[in-house]
Every structure is written in structure tokens, then in C-alpha cells.
Amino acid sequence: xxxxxxDPQPSVLSDTELLAVxxxxxxxxxxxxxxxxxxxxxxAALDRLEFHSGVSTQLNIARASASLKT
Numbered sequence: 001x002x003x004x005x006x007d008p009q010p011s012v013l014s015d016t017e018l019l020a021v022x023x024x025x026x027x028x029x030x031x032x033x034x035x036x037x038x039x040x041x042x043x044a045a046l047d048r049l050e051f052h053s054g055v056s057t058q059l060n061i062a063r064a065s066a067s068l069k070t
Contacts (some may be wrong), residue, residue, distance in 0.1 A: 013021065
């Protein structure tokens with residue numbers, strides 16, 4: 001005879017609260033990676049892509065924002 005399956009516990013946190021917790025935890029885990037300077041070869045590749053596309057990338061915006069924080 002199979003055991004009765006229990007319904008999972010309802011979440012104590014709302015979706016917004018859960019998202020905030022996940023965001024905080026990910027920032028804590030990856031904070032050193034986020035603050036690390038972009039390697040020169042990757043920066044050069046992004047610059048070449050931007051030159052050929054004529055559009056600024058989100059990564060370039062993030063790089064500039066990170067440099068202001070240091």
C-alpha cells in the first residue's frame with residue numbers, strides 16, 4: 001500500500017519577499033565577482049562589438065557603474 005502524499009507546506013514568504021531574499025543571497029555569493037575588474041581581453045572584445053554594432057551594451061553600463069563604486 002502506498003503512503004498518502006502530503007500537500008507541500010504553503011510558503012511563509014510572499015513572492016516579493018522570496019525574490020528579495022534570493023537577490024540578497026546571490027549578491028552576497030557573487031559580490032567579489034561583481035566587483036572584480038573586467039579582464040582586458042573581454043573589455044577589448046566588447047569594445048569591438050560595440051564599435052561594429054553602434055549600440056552600447058548593458059555590460060558596458062554595468063562596468064561604468066561598478067567603477068564609480070570603487
